Amino acid sequence: MSARDMVHPPRLRTVTQGSVFNHAKCQDFSSSVLGLFISARCDLAQQKQERFIYVPLVRAADWLDYYVFPKLFSEHHTSLLNALKTTLTQNKHCPSSIDTFGAERCASLLDGKALAQYQKKLSELEAITKMIQSGIYDKSALSSKTIKSKTDDLVSNKIEGAFFIDEIIDYQNGETRLGPYVAVLSEPSSIPRHIALEIADGLDHEHIIESRLSYGCIEAKRGEMSYVLCNVRSPYIELALQKFSALYSRIGVEDPSTELKNRIAKEAAL
Template identity: 25%
Template sequence: MTRRLMFNCKNVKEISQGSVFNAAYCEGYESEEVLGLVITARCDIANENKVKTYSYIPAIPFKSWKEVELIDVLRKKVLKGINKKVENGLKQAKLTLIHLDIYGKEKVIKTIKEKKLLKKDKDIESLEKNLSSYFLIKDGGDFNELIKVFECEIKSIIKDISEGKDASYFLIDNIEGYGSVVVNLRDVYKLDRETAKKVLGGIEINETLDDNIYRAINKNIIGTCVCLIGALDSPYIELLMQRFTNNFSRIGVENPNANLSDSIIMECQ
């Protein structure tokens, strides 16, 4: 399958807006290799006297993102619907979610079968299936379990991110050596200028790195060489910055009255 050419692996001579370095620190991914995508304006980077630190946002390989953040996105998408299906199934058996919370799935199903609270086998099978989905999404499961049950929903999540319909994320189709990468547009970190200069030459992660100096580097990945690996190409860096800015420039206002259109029409009659 053809993927968009969004990333330039040859652009490693200098740090600019859109530059990406490896082994960036990102909360929640302390044992994983995350990339850092620089978002500081080019003019600020060029003017050494203007800023002491650059800003970067985490660009997380999908193979890591799916194990940490996917479950929360999936819950928001499907939990309400599954909850309703379970609630309706239990209601047919004259039970509620409270019974489920108290006694658990196995005992509830056993009681329904023994007391024949549901007459049709297909209703019992449907409830069992929905309960399995309910607890999988509620308690969390690994990707292989989730994809078996929620393949369509997970594909929809990826599609929404790739098409810019999820304001929290931006998808880079492919970075060589990392595959598809999910950029978190709401999580901003600092990269001090001195560390940035050293990244250009490469920094080997070892036990001697000073925690107070190299804060932007994930020091748990011992033996890794931190360096620039390339940059997000135009027009994708401009698109990413537009979506990033939208997260912080939106202004919340009171919703108009639901009957506003009726009121405006009445004024004209």
């Protein structure tokens, strides 16, 4: 597998825009969470601010499991339900009967081939419903094409609120390759300047545990340290910042009417 060269070794005892550190805290994830500094370079270099901004980095597989697969299964559930309604419609029954009486009872309206087709989809629907309710998903229930469509969008950085990094490398630990990570741009957090500087020097978690100061941005563990693993290269860090800025600078306006869209389409076709 060929990974893009998106990170490089960090400068000694320095944090800058694009620096990646370990043991960061994240609202939705607890293991293997890293942090990506996104504050302006001048703020970090000149220590202008009392607090710096970072976004969490989580393993790509974890991000997909948490954010993407629940949505894919919900969409699949809707697709199966629509397929059942289509079967009813094709056999001259009201599709809204499913909403009123439930999909299982509506099977009694059918017979023969239509019933067999309906029952097959109904069985799939019941299985997907159980997965959604339990939060435990059998990914084989989804087509590989459906999954690849989403992973392709992620790797190509087409998903709003996320920035994909091909591979994080821990240059302070024998250039250990940690695999692909995703920056959760929708969850910026602040980190006090003194903690950022301690991370640049190598922050011993024993100090955190014994300290009376708050280190709420660090997931402290005995025997561990927080330090800068690598820096995200230019222009990738700028691309991440562009996506971050776009996420928070959106302006909501009224959608154009369907009538206007139709009229413009007709005029364009003349």
